[in-house]
Amino acid sequence: MLQRIPEGDEKLRYCCDSCDVIFYQNPKNIVGTLPTFEDKVLLCKRAIEPRRGKWTLPAGFMENGETTLAGAIRETAEEAGARVKVQQNNLYTLFNLPYINQVYLFFRAELEDLDFEPGIESLEVGLFSEAQIPWNEIAFPVVRSTLEHYFLDLANSVFPVRMFDVHYDGNRQINTNLVSHSHDD
Helix, strand or coil, rough: EECCCCCCCCEEECCCCCCEEEEEEEEEEEEEEEEEEEEEEEEEEEEECCCCCCCEEEEEEECCCCCCCHHHHHHCCCHHHCCCECCCCCCEEEEHHHHHCCEEEEEEECCCCCCCCCCEEEEEEEEEEEHHHHHECCCCCCHHHHHHHCCCCCCCCCCCCCEEEEECCCCCCCEEEEEEECCCC
């Protein structure tokens, strides 16, 4: 196996010279929910690296053969033991992270009940109002951004879909740029 630019392509790829198979490496999709109950959000304290012990929304890698929404619902059940229901227009935030080849998608969801518990990848789960959220202990910038927008949108009961590009600048600071914003009429 060696790297070369296959005929008709423009990117360096891993290729097998004996059978001409091209091994594509594509971004990973991370899917999750923003599970809510009244004015509170369900968060999980991570039991795994990276960011063990920090708080996040229930999310994880999408599996082959499932839709993004089905994966988000599955991850919510696995990490928080929670059952959620989703309405139409439930896609909420999408983050492109080209520097680590990932795409995050979060869907708004309502808890079906308050019967939830930590899964194997969570130390704790809990419902938090905006004032109760441990803002300095949020695991990932995409989670923080999703939560911040949610509480701003909650005040108006309008939840547009937003897409962001996330990059590191020269000082290793994260820059999150809004590139798309839907409008509810």
